[in-house]
Amino acid sequence: MKKTKPKYNQIIEAAVEVIAENGYHGSQVSKIAKKAGVADGTIYLYFKNKEDILISVFEEKMGQFIERIIESIHDKQSASSKLLTLIEMHFRQLSENYHLAIVTQLELRQSNAALRLQINKVLKPYLAVMDDIVKEGMSEHIFRDNLNVRLVRQMMFGTLDEIVTNWVMKEGRYDLVSQAPVVHDLLTNGLTAKS
Amino acid sequence: MKKTKPKYNQIIEAAVEVIAENGYHGSQVSKIAKKAGVADGTIYLYFKNKEDILISVFEEKMGQFIERIIESIHDKQSASSKLLTLIEMHFRQLSENYHLAIVTQLELRQSNAALRLQINKVLKPYLAVMDDIVKEGMSEHIFRDNLNVRLVRQMMFGTLDEIVTNWVMKEGRYDLVSQAPVVHDLLTNGLTAKS
Amino acid sequence: MKKTKPKYNQIIEAAVEVIAENGYHGSQVSKIAKKAGVADGTIYLYFKNKEDILISVFEEKMGQFIERIIESIHDKQSASSKLLTLIEMHFRQLSENYHLAIVTQLELRQSNAALRLQINKVLKPYLAVMDDIVKEGMSEHIFRDNLNVRLVRQMMFGTLDEIVTNWVMKEGRYDLVSQAPVVHDLLTNGLTAKS
Amino acid sequence: MKKTKPKYNQIIEAAVEVIAENGYHGSQVSKIAKKAGVADGTIYLYFKNKEDILISVFEEKMGQFIERIIESIHDKQSASSKLLTLIEMHFRQLSENYHLAIVTQLELRQSNAALRLQINKVLKPYLAVMDDIVKEGMSEHIFRDNLNVRLVRQMMFGTLDEIVTNWVMKEGRYDLVSQAPVVHDLLTNGLTAKS
DNA sequence: AATGAATGAGGATTCATTCAT
DNA sequence: CATGAATGAATCCTCATTCAT
Secondary structure, three states: OOOOOHHHHHHHHHHHHHHHHHOOOOOOHHHHHHHHOOOHHHHHHHOOOHHHHHHHHHHHHHHHHHHHHHHHHHOOOOHHHHHHHHHHHHHHHHHOOHHHHHHHHHHHHHOOHHHHHHHHHHHHHHHHHHHHHHHHHHHOOOEOOOOOHHHHHHHHHHHHHHHHHHHHHOOOOOOOHHHHHHHHHHHHHOOEOOO | OOOOOHHHHHHHHHHHHHHHHHOOOOOOHHHHHHHHOOOHHHHHHHOOOHHHHHHHHHHHHHHHHHHHHHHHHHOOOOHHHHHHHHHHHHHHHHHOOHHHHHHHHHHHHHOOHHHHHHHHHHHHHHHHHHHHHHHHHHHOOOEOOOOOHHHHHHHHHHHHHHHHHHHHHOOOOOOOHHHHHHHHHHHHHOOEOOO | OOOOOHHHHHHHHHHHHHHHHHOOOOOOHHHHHHHHOOOHHHHHHHOOOHHHHHHHHHHHHHHHHHHHHHHHHHOOOOHHHHHHHHHHHHHHHHHOOHHHHHHHHHHHHHOOHHHHHHHHHHHHHHHHHHHHHHHHHHHOOOEOOOOOHHHHHHHHHHHHHHHHHHHHHOOOOOOOHHHHHHHHHHHHHOOEOOO | OOOOOHHHHHHHHHHHHHHHHHOOOOOOHHHHHHHHOOOHHHHHHHOOOHHHHHHHHHHHHHHHHHHHHHHHHHOOOOHHHHHHHHHHHHHHHHHHOHHHHHHHHHHHHHOOHHHHHHHHHHHHHHHHHHHHHHHHHHHOOOEOOOOOHHHHHHHHHHHHHHHHHHHHHOOOOOOOHHHHHHHHHHHHHOOEOOO
């Protein structure tokens, strides 16, 4: 049976809340400790340093984020429906966790180069999922067979990321999930009018 | 006639270089002053505070950036060729100014929420140009007539931004400008195979 | 009958090693506990606090140190030969226990004033032995009869201490014990040429 | 004309007082700054870090200390009278500056290995003066001609150092300078009764 | 206009000690 | 007796900004 590490999770959850509320630079370790209900020093029994808290937050949360997306698209039949599901899940998960959305879209980007390298490493599996969908669509002949996978994936990720960031900066005042089909349509069919 | 304000420009140019070389957090006001060849205190005769330097850097540089794009697309006939030109110019200008690319794609994003609001304000005219192209394409019936302009523009900007950021993080080791036609094709035609 | 208290001695020995290897300020209680093979908390079943460990180290080690010197000089006939033996034993014991020498000559001196008062108390019997030799020499008329015992003892101890400290700082790269006769000669006959 | 660097000297003097009063570990940078009448940050315009303050205190004070001794013995005729003067000056200077005596005899020894290396470097010229006196005495045939200079110097320095340390620990309750002739006599003539 | 010496607020981290088990 | 997870106080240094010259 897996040990639950309650303190570790308390600190992770507290960090998300504190960063979302106070911003990256306003999030002192003592503030996170207080919110987590532990002593300052206890933080350092579970994390190497402050940066390690942030990396761990991202790893834990993105790990779940990606797992759920993989699960959801698993039983979808076509690359196209997989893409739609991915977009929906991407929007839904961040919609349903506004604090996390603030942290991933705004605050975590204020980190330094070293931390961003770690973040990119965590993102890799997600980008690989996108790559797989593109490749699958190509072999299914649903997508064009001469696509530059890297560029397509950058379009996909860049589009989703920018849309969520705008939504967060508008303080989540409109519905994000309902836009998934439109985004899916734009990505698959482009701007051009059908002749 | 506009005064040339040589010190002002010296400081702006110094700031771009210092930030590109030392990163956002390694760029102390004293370092910028030294590179600009002025005393620390002189900075505060031209800028309200450190944040004001950064905003001004972005305003000056993005101002030129956008102006040149507007100029370039001015004589293009169709929305589609305007979009291609915009993509080319976006890639070309950042390709040709690697220091600026580092600053806009990586370092300036480490700033706090307040600064990023300012940055978004500066970006507005650029986003408006994109919106206009989309609208023009719709009225020309080159693009579909039921496009959600905001979402399309977020797809466009997100795509370009993500592609340039990846290029910067790969240290500019491949050619960016030559990818413009492919990106244009992806945005206009999407992923789907032509029937 | 005295109980052997194995843990107590384990901790004392571990402390000497840890301090010699890591320096006074690099010797955390947890490090000593680990080397001794006990839990951190166990330390506090045998010692009042960290300072108490250090005092005890000094008491135990200096106790043996002094005992052996007293034993060695016991059967010597004259004050002069007692002095020679004391010098030899002082040098020999620290020579043969380099770790202890580092601790007594360098590391323990980094302690605070309170701890040093304790250390001086432990040294008292050793200084008394020196005083006795001086007094004996005076009553034997081997030494001058008007000596200021305190000053003489400070000269003796200061000389031996400085010589050993220099030797430790030179990392024990030369033989210490063989210098005992010269030091004995200097102390007894001084610098002056015989007429 | 030499610039007086008033702030630098203020900080040095403040450091001696603060360390003498509060001990090495009780001397926070902020306490030194306050006593010197400057802001905390000003300290760092003149010193690299806290350790650098301590090294500088020792350099400045020992520099003067040694200079005055060299000056005083300059016109003395024999090695023996030079030695007497050196002892007197050593005792006098520390007698007259009790704060400095506390710092050099007790507090500075609590420093780490790195700092002690620096201290030894500063002491070198003083030890060289002692060496010169011994050599001079040997060539004058006032001292024995087969003396081990290093050992003699260690005896001299160790003796003076131990005597001053004892005096400081007895809180300066007796006169130190008046003991110089006795110490001089002990060093030159040793313990042995004249036949 | 220009200088640059001086300011002083602010925070991550360590480690001796405790106490529930 | 023994454990070791948890505690929380305590401090050096940086750097944006000011202001007397």
